[in-house]
Amino acid sequence: MDAGRVVIVGGGAIGSAVAAFLRQADLGREVVVIERDPTYRQASSALSASSIRRQFFQPVNMAIGAYGYAFLKEAAHRHLAVDGELPEIGLRDGGYLFLAPPAAEPTMRAVHALQRAEGVQVALLEPDALRARFPWLSTEGIALGSLGLAEEGWFDGYGLLQAFRKRAIADGARFVHGEATGFVRDGERVTGVELGDGSRVPCDALVVAAGPWSGQVGLKLGIDIPVRGRRRSVFVLDTPEPLEPCPLLIDPSGFWLRPEGRYYLSGMSPLADEPDPDDLPLEVDHDSFEERLWPALAERIPSLERLKVMSSWAGYYEMNTVDHNGLVGRWPGFINLYAATGFSGHGIQQAPAVGRGLAELIVHGAYQSLDLSDLSPVRLVENRPLVEQAVI
Ligand SMILES: Cc1cc2nc3c(=O)[nH]c(=O)nc-3n(C[C@H](O)[C@H](O)[C@H](O)COP(=O)(O)OP(=O)(O)OC[C@H]3O[C@@H](n4cnc5c(N)ncnc54)[C@H](O)[C@@H]3O)c2cc1C
Numbered sequence: 001m002d003a004g005r006v007v008i009v010g011g012g013a014i015g016s017a018v019a020a021f022l023r024q025a026d027l028g029r030e031v032v033v034i035e036r037d038p039t040y041r042q043a044s045s046a047l048s049a050s051s052i053r054r055q056f057f058q059p060v061n062m063a064i065g066a067y068g069y070a071f072l073k074e075a076a077h078r079h080l081a082v083d084g085e086l087p088e089i090g091l092r093d094g095g096y097l098f099l100a101p102p103a104a105e106p107t108m109r110a111v112h113a114l115q116r117a118e119g120v121q122v123a124l125l126e127p128d129a130l131r132a133r134f135p136w137l138s139t140e141g142i143a144l145g146s147l148g149l150a151e152e153g154w155f156d157g158y159g160l161l162q163a164f165r166k167r168a169i170a171d172g173a174r175f176v177h178g179e180a181t182g183f184v185r186d187g188e189r190v191t192g193v194e195l196g197d198g199s200r201v202p203c204d205a206l207v208v209a210a211g212p213w214s215g216q217v218g219l220k221l222g223i224d225i226p227v228r229g230r231r232r233s234v235f236v237l238d239t240p241e242p243l244e245p246c247p248l249l250i251d252p253s254g255f256w257l258r259p260e261g262r263y264y265l266s267g268m269s270p271l272a273d274e275p276d277p278d279d280l281p282l283e284v285d286h287d288s289f290e291e292r293l294w295p296a297l298a299e300r301i302p303s304l305e306r307l308k309v310m311s312s313w314a315g316y317y318e319m320n321t322v323d324h325n326g327l328v329g330r331w332p333g334f335i336n337l338y339a340a341t342g343f344s345g346h347g348i349q350q351a352p353a354v355g356r357g358l359a360e361l362i363v364h365g366a367y368q369s370l371d372l373s374d375l376s377p378v379r380l381v382e383n384r385p386l387v388e389q390a391v392i
Contacts, residue, residue, distance in 0.1 A: 004204030007193050009180045009217055011035030013045035013348050014340050015209035016164035017355025023171035025363045036179035044211045047315025049265055050157030051248055052349035053096045054120045055148050057389045060374040062118045064353040067370050069151040071352035080163040082170045087163030090156040095148030097247040102143040121149040136243045138300055157348040183221050188335045205336040212316035214341035227342045228278040229316035233285045237264045238308040253296040256392050268293045284312045317345040323385035328354055329376040339377050344391050
């Protein structure tokens with residue numbers, strides 16, 4: 001438990017959620033958020049595909065999915081309204097559909113059993129059933145599909161970031177426009193943050209929520225936070241024929257696709273054996289669209305041979321290079337340093353659970369709503385990776 005002023009580096013969805021829940025948990029506590037770019041031009045939270053799911057490999061992520069979905073469905077409106085104004089979160093229900101080739105079928109069946117045991121509502125569909133349900137889908141090379149039946153969908157991630165930020169400010173958190181360029185340490189304690197303008201903000205506890213830049217912030221603290229910015233491009237597509245009904249489709253080739261209004265969003269991650277360099281400039285990778293994404297889309301959904309790209313953008317996944325999972329909790333070797341980073345492409349949906357959980361850990365010394373201890377960074381020093389294979 002840490003008394004006094006909490007300083008949070010990074011005011012994206014995660015940092016803003018931590019700030020909002022800290023003020024809610026302890027209105028007497030001073031909360032300062034340091035954010036170097038209040039326009040959020042490069043922040044992942046503003047460039048996200050903002051989808052939420054329960055279908056993960058790790059039970060803690062399945063539970064966070066349930067918490068996040070319930071929060072977005074109802075609590076967001078109760079807890080994040082400011083002066084009677086409801087936030088624009090725009091949650092749409094829609095299951096994820098993961099497709100597996102024959103080689104991946106046993107794994108999909110094993111994960112399905114685990115998910116069912118954890119209360120995830122999910123169905124396995126054989127190719128005939130897939131075609132009957134999604135007539136626009138080619139099941140060539142597909143042995144099985146896993147379809148989420150509830151508590152999955154997509155929403156407005158930037159709206160969620162702004163709602164947490166406004167709620168935190170309304171409750172008395174202070175957002176400072178500045179860059180954390182250095183830290184003052186006293187042994188195992190961080191006692192202050194140095195800003196780019198030469199000023200210093202003293203702290204009793206420090207939270208690193210700097211998204212894809214968390215590894216760089218870690219260097220200034222003298223620690224190795226294994227989080228790197230990995231560029232991902234998103235394409236807004238128009239289609240000659242609507243795909244109805246359309247879930248959030250995850251193809252074995254690595255692409256994902258989901259509806260967005262009358263259009264569709266799609267993107268593709270590198271496969272495990274392909275290069276995925278750190279911190280590339282945030283420019284859309286049009287070559288990979290032509291060479292990889294479009295052919296893969298047209299193979300799975302033949303009508304997309306005639307798609308039209310309406311627009312595109314690029315953002316960073318804040319990739320935890322060790323095990324592709326969030327690093328949430330007290331940093332090993334420190335008394336008052338906490339992390340909330342490394343969510344590897346599933347962080348915006350985890351903002352409500354992580355914000356609340358970390359606030360509880362800081363204020364009460366233990367998790368109360370949802371046990372997030374599996375995500376503790378202690379696993380890094382104990383060499384116990386918590387590998388999340390369902391990273392899209
Ligand atoms: C293309 C794409 C698709 C995605 N799809 C999904 C999805 O479908 N579902 C999902 O759950 N997640 C998805 N994600 C991931 C999700 O968006 C992120 O996990 C989440 O937004 C991370 O939030 P954050 O607050 O940690 O980081 P950010 O939003 O990046 O915020 C970090 C902030 O820290 C600030 N900062 C950094 N360094 C400093 C410093 N030294 N001093 C002061 N401020 C600093 C930055 O300016 C930034 O505003 C996607 C991401 C991308 C890019």
